[in-house]
Amino acid sequence: MTSPAVAAVDWGTSSFRLWLLDAAGAVLAERRSSEGMLTAGAEGFAPILERHLAAVGAPPDLPVVVCGMAGARQGWVEAPYVTLPAGIDGILAGAVPVGGQARDIRILPGLAQRNADAPDVMRGEETQLAGVLPLVASGRHVVCMPGTHSKWVETADGVITGFRTWLTGELFSVLSKQSILRHSLGEDAVPPLPDTPAFVAACGEALAAGGDIGPSLFRIRAATLLQGRSPADAAATLSGLLIGAEIASARRVIALPAERVTLVASGALGSLYAAALKRSGCAVLQADADEAVRTGLFEAARRLGWTRPTSENTVP
Amino acid sequence: MTSPAVAAVDWGTSSFRLWLLDAAGAVLAERRSSEGMLTAGAEGFAPILERHLAAVGAPPDLPVVVCGMAGARQGWVEAPYVTLPAGIDGILAGAVPVGGQARDIRILPGLAQRNADAPDVMRGEETQLAGVLPLVASGRHVVCMPGTHSKWVETADGVITGFRTWLTGELFSVLSKQSILRHSLGEDAVPPLPDTPAFVAACGEALAAGGDIGPSLFRIRAATLLQGRSPADAAATLSGLLIGAEIASARRVIALPAERVTLVASGALGSLYAAALKRSGCAVLQADADEAVRTGLFEAARRLGWTRPTSENTVP
Numbered sequence: 001m002t003s004p005a006v007a008a009v010d011w012g013t014s015s016f017r018l019w020l021l022d023a024a025g026a027v028l029a030e031r032r033s034s035e036g037m038l039t040a041g042a043e044g045f046a047p048i049l050e051r052h053l054a055a056v057g058a059p060p061d062l063p064v065v066v067c068g069m070a071g072a073r074q075g076w077v078e079a080p081y082v083t084l085p086a087g088i089d090g091i092l093a094g095a096v097p098v099g100g101q102a103r104d105i106r107i108l109p110g111l112a113q114r115n116a117d118a119p120d121v122m123r124g125e126e127t128q129l130a131g132v133l134p135l136v137a138s139g140r141h142v143v144c145m146p147g148t149h150s151k152w153v154e155t156a157d158g159v160i161t162g163f164r165t166w167l168t169g170e171l172f173s174v175l176s177k178q179s180i181l182r183h184s185l186g187e188d189a190v191p192p193l194p195d196t197p198a199f200v201a202a203c204g205e206a207l208a209a210g211g212d213i214g215p216s217l218f219r220i221r222a223a224t225l226l227q228g229r230s231p232a233d234a235a236a237t238l239s240g241l242l243i244g245a246e247i248a249s250a251r252r253v254i255a256l257p258a259e260r261v262t263l264v265a266s267g268a269l270g271s272l273y274a275a276a277l278k279r280s281g282c283a284v285l286q287a288d289a290d291e292a293v294r295t296g297l298f299e300a301a302r303r304l305g306w307t308r309p310t311s312e313n314t315v316p
Numbered sequence: 317m318t319s320p321a322v323a324a325v326d327w328g329t330s331s332f333r334l335w336l337l338d339a340a341g342a343v344l345a346e347r348r349s350s351e352g353m354l355t356a357g358a359e360g361f362a363p364i365l366e367r368h369l370a371a372v373g374a375p376p377d378l379p380v381v382v383c384g385m386a387g388a389r390q391g392w393v394e395a396p397y398v399t400l401p402a403g404i405d406g407i408l409a410g411a412v413p414v415g416g417q418a419r420d421i422r423i424l425p426g427l428a429q430r431n432a433d434a435p436d437v438m439r440g441e442e443t444q445l446a447g448v449l450p451l452v453a454s455g456r457h458v459v460c461m462p463g464t465h466s467k468w469v470e471t472a473d474g475v476i477t478g479f480r481t482w483l484t485g486e487l488f489s490v491l492s493k494q495s496i497l498r499h500s501l502g503e504d505a506v507p508p509l510p511d512t513p514a515f516v517a518a519c520g521e522a523l524a525a526g527g528d529i530g531p532s533l534f535r536i537r538a539a540t541l542l543q544g545r546s547p548a549d550a551a552a553t554l555s556g557l558l559i560g561a562e563i564a565s566a567r568r569v570i571a572l573p574a575e576r577v578t579l580v581a582s583g584a585l586g587s588l589y590a591a592a593l594k595r596s597g598c599a600v601l602q603a604d605a606d607e608a609v610r611t612g613l614f615e616a617a618r619r620l621g622w623t624r625p626t627s628e629n630t631v632p
Binding site: 112113116118120165168171178209217219221223225226245248250252253 | 428430533
């Protein structure tokens with residue numbers, strides 16, 4: 001195994017991920033936990049980070065680069081928002097050092113759109129964008145980054161010019177767990193497959209309705225009561241309605257260059273969005289979200305001079 | 317005081333209301349509590365009802381007519397849904413007796429729309445409709461009944477021909493208490509006034525967007541972070557967005573006769589909907605929701621022969 005050059009950390013509201021990377025960016029070890037900002041705010045950020053670093057055998061002087069909610073005002077150390085328009089690579093230069101630590105730790109800033117009528121913020125997605133910079137370095141692009149708070153980002157020649165947020169993932173969570181619909185979805189809602197008929201139908205309905213799914217949500221409950229539809233059917237319908245509505249809505253407010261979207265997403269969610277985007281008439285170029293944030297963090301480390309090639313920089 | 321002729325009960329998911337009525341329908345006493353179906357399902361419906369009847373001094377043979385979720389499958393005694401189209405006055409004839417009680421207790425049925433593509437159900441609102449029957453007895457009408465689950469009902473010559481449900485009240489509740497927006501709205505969200513600028517602006521925005529408020533919800537959070545907007549401003553914005561979206565959405569899927577809506581609503585919510593409906597270009601004829609359900613329950617009692625006029629039927 002080559003020596004580690006840097007630890008890269010994506011520290012979100014409710015999740016923590018750490019990769020130990022060598023000087024070429026190859027992954028030497030990985031850690032995932034649910035010790036997000038909410039947990040770390042109570043227990044302390046440094047002890048959680050050091051415990052994970054110790055678990056992967058990181059040396060005491062290994063530098064760490066962090067993105068996400070650890071840089072929020074209520075996080076570890078505030079990394080103030082960079083205001084749009086912002087060059088994607090310039091964002092990486094704004095890393096804020098965490099004082100009083102034995103090792104060098106830097107937190108990347110988030111982005112703020114300060115338009116009076118469309119204020120918006122992101123923390124973490126800007127680092128994913130840095131990780132897919134080669135895909136958007138020239139020309140106009142629209143990047144869809146689905147999740148708890150889905151971001152749709154407009155770029156021009158590698159500069160972020162605007163973005164908007166949809167609460168899609170959070171709406172699925174609160175509606176499936178806290179609303180009347182929980183009786184229809186049951187305890188353990190499993191994500192549908194992209195070709196699940198109820199997902200396909202609901203997604204098509206939301207697209208046709210221009211994103212207005214107001215009259216469709218309670219129908220999930222009524223379909224259980226009157227038609228005996230299953231919890232899996234209810235979950236697939238809710239997922240299709242919310243994803244279809246996000247895409248219809250985004251296409252209403254954002255002009256797509258050449259009817260093409262760059263999708264940065266992983267796993268089941270990535271497959272559902274890719275299917276829904278294609279159904280809406282978009283060509284889709286997909287990049288993996290986990291790889292994107294890791295690549296962005298590594299790129300930030302490289303700019304800090306933490307990844308100078310050495311004789312060890314060969315994959316074993 | 318005249319003698320009571322009947323107790324009228326509106327028993328919802330999370331609320332209980334009882335009126336002691338004389339033979340002319342005048343209110344002799346009223347009780348309100350939060351012992352809705354959820355509480356009563358655990359503690360028992362009969363003890364809760366009898367405690368409230370005793371508190372208002374009801375005689376042991378006083379009959380009781382009930383509407384709402386007490387008639388659901390998971391309620392007290394199931395009063396099966398009446399299927400559309402249904403005459404409003406015919407619904408009142410479907411009251412189901414509660415067996416094994418010392419007094420005569422009847423529960424009114426709910427309504428079901430069994431269209432394959434738009435299944436829907438209501439319990440309680442059909443009794444409110446019966447209470448405003450004179451307003452919709454002839455011609456076509458659209459009735460808006462806002463609440464946790466807002467109902468928009470189409471009637472033709474006193475027959476209910478169709479309805480749709482919007483989750484507006486429940487969306488406000490889960491978004492303001494369970495989502496990221498709770499940090500912006502704070503602990504005790506107070507309803508705005510109809511002329512609160514943030515309500516007016518958000519309502520207009522939702523109407524102009526045809527009910528697609530997807531890109532607007534997270535902006536409430538960003539406006540707190542970037543613009544220092546107050547919790548009251550955030551609550552007024554969320555309220556305006558959701559009410560405006562419901563109205564835009566309903567106007568998309570339901571054709572309004574003569575651009576006129578019959579609004580059955582009480583208090584602050586009624587004022588907000590009246591303002592928003594007028595802003596959308598509708599004429600509004602408003603009836604009080606509490607009075608409507610009480611009148612509907614009394615009308616059901618009258619058909620059961622429980623309100624025969626006697627010499628006592630004079631208001632003191």
